[in-house]
Amino acid sequence: MVSSGSESSLPEEFRFLCMLHNIGATTPEHSFSIEEIAKWTSLETSVIRVHLRRLIEMGYVESTKVNETDKYHLTHSGIRKVLSLYS
C-alpha cells in the first residue's frame, strides 16, 4: 500500500481527492464550493476546476447545486479510493 507517508508520490488529482475527503466533503450535506475548497487547500480555483472535472469523469466526485452554487463531495467509490491509501 501507499500509506499516508507516500501521499506525495500520488498523482495530483488523487492528492486533491484525499484533501477533499479529509476536509469532510463526503456527503451532499457536507459538500464544498470551489471557493470554499480553495480556502481549505490553498489551491488556485483554476487548478481545482481541472481536478474536479477529471475526478467527476472517473466517478469519484459528484456535484450538487445548493442555492445556485455548485458544491462538490466524494462518491462512495471516491471515499473507498482515498481509504485504500490509508488502510
Place this chain on the structure above:
Amino acid sequence: MKVCMLTWEYPPRIVGGIARHCEGLAKALAKLGVDVDVVTLDFPGAPEYEEIDGVKVYRVRPEIGHPNFLTWVMLFNHFLEKKIAGTAERENYDLIHIHDWLVAPSGVAVKHFLKKPLIATIHSTENGRSGLHTPDSYTIDSWEWWTTYEASKVIVTSNSMKHEVCGHFHLPWEKVEMVPNGIEIEKFNIPVDRVAVRGRYGVSPNEKLILYVGRLVPQKGVEYLIQAVPMIASRYPNAKFIIVGEGWLRDYLESLAQSTGQRWRITFTGFVPDHEAIALMKSADALVIPSVYEPFGIVALEGMTAGVPVIASQVGGLAEIIEHDKTGVFIYPRNPESLAWGVDHVLSNPGHAEWLVKNAHEKVKEMFSWNVIAERTVEIYKSVLGE
C-alpha cells in the same frame, strides 16, 4: 465481560481486511456472551447507531476536517474519544481493544481516563507496508510503537507478523499473541449460478476465468499478474482475467493492462459488495494473490472457503495459511513467470485442482472459524484482566 472495540473501518465502511476482521470477531465474541461495543467512523448512508447480531455499533462523523492526513487522523480520533466518553457513562467497559495505529490516539487516551487495560491488534506496520521515507511515515511508525508500548497485550494475525512486530518494535516475545484472522464460512454457503455470474462480466462457460480480489495498491503486486497475462494467454487462448477492487494504483494498472496488448481479456470491476465477490470466487477457475507484502491475506481464506484453487505468493501470512501443492499453490513474489507457472499448474490438471480445493476447505473449517478465534481472543482478554 464488556469490550469497547475501536476501529476506523467497519462495514459498510470496507476498505481492506480490517473491517471484515472486526465484524467477524465482534459477532463471534457476542455469540460467546461478550458484550461488544464497536466505535468507528461513519460512512454515507450507514446509521449513527445500530445493533447487529448482538454487537452495538456507534458511528462517528468527525465535525472538523483538515486536508493534511495526519492532522485529519488526530481530529477524527478526538471525535472517537468524545463518543467513548459518552458510551462509557452507560457501559462499564472491562477493556479497550483497538485495531491498528489509526485509532491509537483515542484508544490510548481512553485507556488512561477509564483506567482499563488496552489490547492492540496490529494488522500491518508502516515499515512493512511502504518503508520509512517521509516525516509522516516516521510519525506513523512512532505511533505504532507507542501503541504496542501502551498495550497490555499485542495481537497479530500471523507468525511472520509476530517476528516483524517483535523485531521492529523490540517487544518481548511473550507480550505478542498470534491469533489468525477468521472467516464466516456460512456466508459462502450460497447457491451461485456460475454461467450467469460469468455472463455479467462477459466470460462464457468454456473460458478460463482467473480472478484477483483485493485493493489496487503496490503491496498487492497486481502488476505481476498483469505482466503474466500474455504468458498465460499464449497457453490458454480462452483465458479471461477479472480484477476486483479499488485503489489509487488503478489508473496505472489499467494502462499497464493496455500495454500488454491483451486489454480485452482483462476486466477491472472496481469495488463490489461481498456477495458479488463471493459469487465471482465461486465462478472462477483460479484465484491469484500476487502480494509482495501480506501480514495475513484474508482473501486466501475466502478463496479456500469458496472452493476456488488459490495461487499465492509465498510471503508473510500467506506462507502460513497455504501448504504448497496441498491446499494451494505457491509462487515467487514479484515474478510473472512463476505466476504464469502457478496458473498453468492449476488449469492443466483439473483433478489435482479439485483435490487442492477439498483440502483447503477442510483446513479452513478446522483452523479459521471465527468461533475458534473468538475463544482464543477471550483467553487473552481474561489473561489481561487476571481472570
